[in-house]
Amino acid sequence: MDGTVYAVVPVKDFALAKQRLAPALSADQRRDLVRAMLCDVLETLAASTRLAGTIVITADPQAGLLARHYGARLLFERQVRGLNAAVANVATRLAAEQRAGMLILPSDIPGVSAAEIDRLVAAHPPGRAVSLVPAHDGQGTNALLVSPPAALRFAFGPLSFPLHVTLAQEAGLALRCHDAADFPGLAHDIDQPADLAGLARLLPASHTRRLLERHDGFLSPTP
Numbered sequence: 001m002d003g004t005v006y007a008v009v010p011v012k013d014f015a016l017a018k019q020r021l022a023p024a025l026s027a028d029q030r031r032d033l034v035r036a037m038l039c040d041v042l043e044t045l046a047a048s049t050r051l052a053g054t055i056v057i058t059a060d061p062q063a064g065l066l067a068r069h070y071g072a073r074l075l076f077e078r079q080v081r082g083l084n085a086a087v088a089n090v091a092t093r094l095a096a097e098q099r100a101g102m103l104i105l106p107s108d109i110p111g112v113s114a115a116e117i118d119r120l121v122a123a124h125p126p127g128r129a130v131s132l133v134p135a136h137d138g139q140g141t142n143a144l145l146v147s148p149p150a151a152l153r154f155a156f157g158p159l160s161f162p163l164h165v166t167l168a169q170e171a172g173l174a175l176r177c178h179d180a181a182d183f184p185g186l187a188h189d190i191d192q193p194a195d196l197a198g199l200a201r202l203l204p205a206s207h208t209r210r211l212l213e214r215h216d217g218f219l220s221p222t223p
């Protein structure tokens with residue numbers, strides 16, 4: 001698509017994130033991992049050639065500092081009301097600014113590449129439309145590109161991928177669903193301990209990879 005597409009990265013409080021990794025990683029390890037993954041995602045988005053910019057929405061001051069460091073706009077979440085409320089807030093803003101579209105990405109996809117982002121934006125249908133990339137489990141939504149920004153009701157959470165398909169169809173939007181296999185870096189989100197296995201091998205030089213290499217035994221379960 002042509003026009004101004006903004007990437008939007010919602011970021012939960014670092015201290016509360018990645019609870020499902022608690023069986024494998026300590027609280028400090030989880031916080032370090034969340035931070036490294038966010039750095040990788042923001043660095044990749046800054047390298048994309050098809051985005052007008054990136055917005056981080058968060059209530060976490062550290063995430064806000066990182067957003068600034070990577071040249072992203074920051075929207076401070078004054079009241080934390082969950083992921084869907086956060087992205088709906090950004091959609092309203094971007095619609096008011098008459099941006100062409102918004103691309104929502106989670107902060108836990110350290111393997112995402114600028115080439116994947118650019119390919120996704122280039123393949124987006126013209127007009128009122130939604131493009132989706134599922135998470136590698138087929139259930140979550142790892143990329144949601146919607147134009148115009150406020151055209152869709154968001155349903156992030158369990159089984160959000162099929163829910164977003166249904167909501168896009170009900171809203172009469174053109175729909176492009178991609179295969180996770182065509183976007184391996186983007187589709188590989190880190191939710192469960194099993195998602196960490198082999199991750200260091202898959203990643204190019206990156207903050208997350210350096211973290212995994214630095215912590216000897218990072219991937220061993222904590223006692």
Ligand SMILES: Nc1nc2c(ncn2[C@@H]2O[C@H](COP(=O)(O)OP(=O)(O)OP(=O)(O)O)[C@@H](O)[C@H]2O)c(=O)[nH]1
Nearest residue numbers: 010011012017018019020057058082083086106107
């Ligand atoms: N701004 C904002 N971002 C959120 C909120 N909840 C989740 N996110 C972000 O949404 C994306 C997907 O979140 P999840 O995969 O559910 O991550 P998580 O909540 O850290 O993981 P668990 O604690 O294991 O459920 C990540 O980028 C989170 O940081 C929220 O209330 N506000």
Ligand SMILES: O=C(O)[C@H](O)COP(=O)(O)O
Nearest residue numbers: 140141142156157160191
């Ligand atoms: O993909 C989604 O809808 C949610 O943002 C996160 O789901 P997950 O926690 O299963 O990745």
